[in-house]
Amino acid sequence: MTIVLAYLDPGSGSMILQIIAGGLAAVAVTAKLYWRRLMKFLRIRKDEPETANPADTARGTDSG
Amino acid sequence: MSAPDTHTPSPAGLEPGSFRDPESRVFYAGDEVYRALSPDGLADFEALAESGLLEDERLVHTEQAGDGAPALHDVLVHKPAAVLRHERIPFVSYPYEWTFSMLKDAALVQLDLLLAALDRDLVLKDSTPYNVQFKGARPVFVDIGSFERLREGEPWVGYRQFCMLYLYPLLLLSLKGVPFQPWLRGSIDGITPSQMRGLLSFRDRFRRGIFTNVFLHARLERRYADRPDQVKEEVRRVFKKELFVANVRKMRRLVERLDWNPPEGVWTAYGERNTYTDDDARRKDDFVREVARSRDWGLVWDIGCNNGRYSRIAAEGARTVVALDADQGPVELLYRDLRAEGDERILPLTMNLADPSPGLGWRGLERRSPADRGKPDLVLALALVHHMSISANVPVRELVDWFASLGSALVVEFPTREDPMVRKLLAPKREGLHPDYELDFFERSLGEAFEVERSERLESGTRVLYFARPKRG
Secondary structure, three states: OOOOOOOOOOHHHHHEEEEHHHHHHHHHHHHHHHHHHHHHHHHOOOOOOOOOOOHHHHHHOOOO | OOOOOOOOOOOOEEEEOOOOOOEEEEEEEEEEEEEEEEEHHHHHHHHHHHHHHHOOEOOOOEEEEEEOOOOOOOOOOOOOOOOEEOOOOOOOOOHOOOOOOHHHHHHHHHHHHHHHHHHHOEEEEEOOOHHEEEEEOOEEEOOOHHEOOOOOOOOOOOOHHHHHHHHHHHHHHHHHHHOHHHHHHHHHOOOOOOHHHHOOHHHHHHHHHHHHHHHHHHHHHHHOOOOOHHHHHHHHHHHHHHHHHHHHHHHHHHHHOOOOOOOOHHHHHHHHHOOOOOHHHHHHHHHHHHHHHOOEEEEEEOOOOOOOOOHHHEEEEHHEEEEEEOHHHHHHHHHHHHHHOOOOOOEEEEEEOOOOOOOOOOOOOOEEOOHHHHHHHEEEOOOOOHHHHOOOOOOHHHHHOOOOOOOOOOEEEEEEEOOOHHHHOOOOOOOOOOOOOHHHHHHHHHHEEEEEEEEOOOOOOEEEEEEEEEEEO
């Protein structure tokens, strides 16, 4: 298969940016998770129900 | 030279603004709007139909044209595999005629449909606001050909275009207070990342989303400009759908937070809409209402609509009212109200009649002037003539000629030289200027091109209303 077949030029820099931006989001979410865990461990913050979804930004949509 | 034939968009009824995507092309036959699809385009359309997303009310109503479809063989490079029929949008408008909230709402529709598409393993192949139209105050996505099947490892191809035509224009007004409309009218592709970076200050880079989408974007664009092949392959290897979805969601949150409000004075003036108590205003309402209800007007233009008072009255007897004003402020507030009411008949747009939208793009035909998009059946020009004639220096006779060129019926108001507003406009001008701004000269000019059916001098004596029909031949 050939590479991306779009009539619109996505722009090389713009594509790289999406990876970096996505990467930053992943780092931010991971950091937030660890921060919450730390707060919980230090008993500064009370337990939150596990259904809360802090990893929202990094997750795909698999619901129908 | 003979009369310009700009009303025939292009040979064989092709929509002159629909040539960029080789998989689909819009054309007209009779009163209908059609779209020819290539074999690939048809496969994409079938995937869209199967996903159920085609039924979404944010999409323009579309069906396969079947056997009754007009045969237009040279629309695409190869013989079209199928033809679609689209619902017709009453009046086409462009992003440089929209207010802040209109562009923002169009952006949100674009992003929401992209998310919905990704959910079904589809994608939107571009992100241009020209793919969105307004039915009254409701945004409708019209480019069905933009949906295609998602390919493995494909990044958000329309991301750069989204920035250039949606995000940057919104930022320009939201952060800098600079209206985006002249910029979008000035370039059909919008504002580039490096141009946008040049418009922002050092402090701006610490605002949400700015560093990544503007500063970093501009920098990476420069850095990788000469290595497209290498980059595409690398991106394809690492890019995942999850990343795509995350980026679109992040963009949505960013756009959702952007805000702009008209200056204080606009709110005050707008709020006075329903507090007119004087006799003049009541009689003006009645005059307009009587004309509006006298027959079924298809398309009405309310030029100089201000807070939309008369657009609303006109809508009582029209299918579509285009409410135009040079000032974005009241149009923005009118849009917000109409949106809250769920209106689908009044289309508010910002446009200066002394400098209206021209033909733009390839051959100057991709985007058209207002009259080329559909001539009105009735024009309302209330509290307009003095602004055009005195502030914009358009001679009275030229203005009347222009009204006549539309071929529509006309409700026009003439404030005499004694009117307080006219005095205010004349005050800074040299004595003796605008000798043509006289009631009898206006009436003579009007009478040459129109049959005046009714006129009424309002109580205050400084304003006269006319209802006129164009003379035949």
